[in-house]
Amino acid sequence: MSITEQKAAAGMELQSQESTYLDAINQALREAMEEDSRVFIIGEDVGVYGGAFKVTKGLFDKFGAKRVIDSPLCESGFIGAAVGAALMGLRPVVEVQYADFISCGWDQIVNVAAKIHYRTGDPVPLVIRAPSGAGLRAGPFHSQSPEGWFAHTPGLKVVAPATPFDARGMLKSAILEENPVIFFEHKYLYRRLKERLPKEAYEVPLGKALVRREGNDVTVISYGAMLHKAIEAAEGLAEKSISVEVVDVRTLTPLDRETLVGSVKKTGKAVVVCEDNFSYGVAAELTATISEAAFEYLDGPIVRIAPPDTPIPFSPPLEDAYLPQVVDITAAIEKLARY
Amino acid sequence: MEPTKEQLMDMYYYMLLGRAFEERLEALYRQGRIPGAIYLGRGQEASYIGSAYALKTGDVIAPTHRDMMAMLPRGMDVKSIMAQHYGKVTGPTRGRGEADYLGDLSKGIFTTVSMLPDFYPVAAGAALAFKYRGEDRVALAYCGDGATSRGDWHEALNLAAVMNLPVVFFVINNKYAYSTPNENEMKIADIADRAAGYGIPGRTVDGNDVLAVHEATLAAVDNARTERGPSLIEAKTMRMRGHAGHDPYDYVPKASLEEWEKKDPIKRYEEYLTGLDWFNDDEREVLATRVGNEIKDAVDFAEASPLPDPSEVTTGVYH
Structure with missing residues (x-):
């Protein structure tokens, strides 16, 4: 069944405008933050500037500095802080500016976030968004697809949506997860794909091909x-x-x-x-x-x-x-x- | 505010309990009765108890693998800590975490990892959550001098300072990072001086003086609660055992250890207490008996507890 058929089957009314893959992610963030005051965003340049790719555009104006946090340049610091906030009951969504930079926060992901639940049973509801992928003439440090590193690490969920519909629905699911999720959004697709998305909120379950x-x-x-x-x-x-x-x-x-x-x-x-x-x-x-x-x-x-x-x-x-x-x-x- | 008689005796009790636990643990390790490694904090009792005792219910601590004693005033049961050392299901990680890597979130104790100070940013994040919800809670993160050389330490202090988070960064400077002495770790004399680089208060305190540590921590915690800002405390002390149980500790001159033995934090506190008119040998005896019984019960509990079922090796990776 194609996605269009899926949507029709679900009886979802569609938005009049087409949404890009990037818009879709923005919509998921906005919805999640409207629905749950525990959801907040932290990362570099995500606030006033709206993110290096403008994925968080408009969210700072709507939700304020408390919920869209511009961090100093410290991937390990803010990913670790997000883990702490998650353990205390918040639902952080971290933006790593480029997936390439995720290695700066490596230890907090693979040794802290990934290994908590197995040992203590405590949920770690954390999403790390990482714009990945090549094709944009961006060279060795702005083009990587490091999903294999994380897919190999027990305790993490790793997702990589390919369409605007999935990007929005899977990000919603990721934010609702009680486990750390690394959300690889392919930046080549950001503005190249467009489709009409449902008006109402929806989720696309993780773990389903x-x-x-x-x-x-x-x-x-x-x-x-x-x-x-x-x-x-x-x-x-x-x-x-x-x-x-x-x-x-x-x-x-x-x-x-x-x-x-x-x-x-x-x-x-x-x-x-x-x-x-x-x-x-x-x-x-x-x-x-x-x-x-x-x-x-x-x-x-x-x-x-x-x-x-x-x-x-x-x-x-x-x-x-x-x-x-x-x-x-x-x-x-x-x-x-x-x- | 001066500690009450009850508080003074509480701190004394936890110091005795911590030391007695470690002495028993060391014996069990030498006898080969427990699997894995042990990381002892002997000599650092005043730093642990003086700081952790300054916190309230609802606050959280992020200890490292050497900091079991800081968990005691937070209500961590020695039975469960001992069971963890035995790898039993009654330990807080049910046999999954290495022995000294334990905690209990319901008591406000994070379960550490070995990469230090990874929980410095995590503690800052806990403080972020408290501030986010407008709660009157504070996070306190521990690490040793060694961990202050890593990036996470600096990232956490800077992030917490910029965001004005209610967190206390507590460094136990015990002179050595494993075998590496302070002079090979840093070019400064006082780690507390680094606070100036982040625009936050920094203070060095005698880590073998439980009351001085307690007072300094209360002040830092009060700072966090009222101004919502972080601070750094450096407790100067000495690790009186090797890095881990297997370490012969021959890189420290004997004379140095003998000097530090004279500054033993428990003896020192007992001398202080002896000078108070209400303290007497009976008080000491009552506590010693209580502590001895608790340690015995902890070992009995751990030995009687079941080992994990091998069929559960893959359960619980995800929520």
Whole structure:
């Protein structure tokens, strides 16, 4: 079922204006803050300035300095403070200016936030929003997709929505979570995607993958900005009578293995497309999941498409060579389809 | 305000309880009766009790793995602490956390991690929550001299200062970060001087004088409650044991330890109490017996408690 069909099925009335992926996140923040006075935002330049990407635009004016907090430049400091506030019953939403900078707050995430509940049973209702991803000519320090680091850390939930509808609904779910959630919003999608969103508030549950496009010959599994390249490749291959199913992972942890495996059992062939770099990454986990659970259904090798194991280069021809492109995905699917 | 007789005796009791607990723990460790490591705070009793006793119900503390004694005035039960050392399900982390990494949020005690001072920013965040809701509550974060070299320490002080948060940063300067002496850790004589860099009050106090620590903490807590601002206290003391149970502690000159032994905070406090007209040996005996019984009960409780069920290894990672 497509998203449009989903919305229709849910009987949701749509807004008259289209919303970008970025608007959708802003709407989720606004709704959550209107609904629950415990929700507050903390980060760099999120207040008066409205955030480096303007995701929090207008929220400072509406909710004031108490609830939209401009922090000094200290990722470890403000992520740690958010953990403390969460333990005391608030529901902080942290903005890390670029996902690349999340490593400055690494320890507070992986050793503090992630390891509290297992030891003490105390909930840590914390969301860390991290604009991730390449394609914007932003170089090695403003383009990374570090979701694999966190997906590998027990105690964290890791999500990566690919559409405005999901961005709004999954952020709402993340804010309602009692666990720390790392919310990777793909900044390449911020202003490139638009759709009409429901008027009323809604949630998209975490931990559920979605079949975005149905097909019979090959399953392509992806998420984030790469999902859209996968869909483009799938549509192009329809002209060559290759029927491609595209599955959007949406949540990396907890991973909806059932939906992924179910699709591969149907098609017998799988291509995994990730922006996280090749080795020891998300693509490896997705591939292993299929191999373990659907080996006897496979009619060909599982194909991994991911960037090479290099820093992300700045210059356009280098970055284009680094990122998987539609042509690469198309070629891989076609080759596997004919295997 | 001068402490009452009851408060003076309370602090004495907690100091005795803390020391007796650690002495028993050290014996159990040497006998191989408990798994894991031990991190003792012997010699630092006055710093722990004087500070933690200055707090009220509703306040929170963020201790490190050496700071078990600070939990005692907050109502942490020695039975549960001992059970934690045995890795039993009756300990506060049900066998999940390392022995000295424990707390109880219902008593206002954070459960620390080993990366110090990671709970400095966390304590600032607790203070942020108190201020956010307009509550009359204060957070107090502990760490040693070693942790003041890390970025989290500076980020927390600066963040709390800029946001004017009701938090007290309490540094127990016990002269060594594991084996590294103060002179290899910093170029200043007093860690409290660093407060000036953040525009907050800083004060050095004799960490072996429980009443001086108590008074300094009350003042800092009062500052937090009334002006809603952070402050820094440095309690100068000496760690009278190695970094952990396995540490032979041979990097500290014997003469230095002998000097510090003369300044033992409990003996020193007993001398003070002996000078008061109402204090007598009977009071001391009553407390010693009470403490001895509590420690014995704690060991009995821990030994009788069940170990965790291996089938539960994966439960509780998420809420």
